[in-house]
Amino acid sequence: MRRYVNLEEISDGKKYDEEDMVKADCLDCSGCSKCCQGMGNSITLDPYDIWRLTKGTGLSMEALLTEQVELSVADGVILPNLKMTGEREQCAFLNEKGRCSIHAFRPGICRLFPLGRYYEGNTFRYFLQTGECIHPKTKIKVRKWIDTPDYKRNKEFILQWHSLVNQVEELIRDNEDDEFRKNINLLFLKTFYLTPYQTEIKTSEKSGETDMEGCEDDAFYIQFYERQKRFRAILQLPK
Ligand code: SF4
Numbered sequence: 001m002r003r004y005v006n007l008e009e010i011s012d013g014k015k016y017d018e019e020d021m022v023k024a025d026c027l028d029c030s031g032c033s034k035c036c037q038g039m040g041n042s043i044t045l046d047p048y049d050i051w052r053l054t055k056g057t058g059l060s061m062e063a064l065l066t067e068q069v070e071l072s073v074a075d076g077v078i079l080p081n082l083k084m085t086g087e088r089e090q091c092a093f094l095n096e097k098g099r100c101s102i103h104a105f106r107p108g109i110c111r112l113f114p115l116g117r118y119y120e121g122n123t124f125r126y127f128l129q130t131g132e133c134i135h136p137k138t139k140i141k142v143r144k145w146i147d148t149p150d151y152k153r154n155k156e157f158i159l160q161w162h163s164l165v166n167q168v169e170e171l172i173r174d175n176e177d178d179e180f181r182k183n184i185n186l187l188f189l190k191t192f193y194l195t196p197y198q199t200e201i202k203t204s205e206k207s208g209e210t211d212m213e214g215c216e217d218d219a220f221y222i223q224f225y226e227r228q229k230r231f232r233a234i235l236q237l238p239k
């Protein structure tokens with residue numbers, strides 16, 4: 001979710017690159033888990049998060065939507081987010097010991113916290129949210145803290161996704177026809193979230209052969225870029 005705030009007010013004023021050291025590591029916090037409670041609809045999920053979640057839990061997107069995930073509107077666009085439930089308004093994946101039960105395939109925003117992304121030009125850097133968590137932390141390399149496979153390719157995906165969401169927001173904002181807005185949102189959800197991603201892609205779909213792609217995430221990225229191409233063509237969105 002985007003926020004329009006003064007960076008100086010919510011951070012230490014610095015912008016970090018992936019190789020920089022930052023005071024973000026809270027792994028000895030004894031399961032404080034405050035960042036897994038009362039987060040409202042702020043933990044939005046991108047298609048790669050859904051890919052990881054469906055693969056890791058074995059649940060379909062439809063099944064996740066019954067308990068752990070909900071849909072919310074952000075700047076006119078319907079996006080899924082982690083649902084906060086119960087008296088303590090906590091994430092459904094938080095276990096009774098105050099630990100994340102899906103740590104290995106937790107969403108990107110959970111991997112970032114207490115860092116945030118600061119988009120500028122055609123890229124982004126990171127900032128440290130100093131008011132969100134006051135627990136003492138140790139220094140860690142940004143890239144290690146985020147702990148995402150194939151960082152470079154994932155960053156490129158995030159940038160393309162960010163740009164696409166911005167374009168869809170703009171399209172919705174500039175059009176007053178409610179039916180049109182509804183249809184764009186439905187197409188967007190169906191294309192990128194509700195249609196299951198295959199976990200393996202046969203190279204026959206690209207080259208006429210039958211071998212599988214080597215890395216599991218290849219399957220996601222291939223399908224994402226194909227879907228993005230189709231979606232952009234239907235709505236005539238520029239790249
Ligand atoms: S980031 Fe902060 S709020 Fe979240 S678990 Fe660590 S110490 Fe707790």
Ligand code: SF4
Nearest residue numbers: 036091093094100110
């Ligand atoms: S997915 Fe895990 S880290 Fe993220 S909010 Fe839920 S319990 Fe916390």
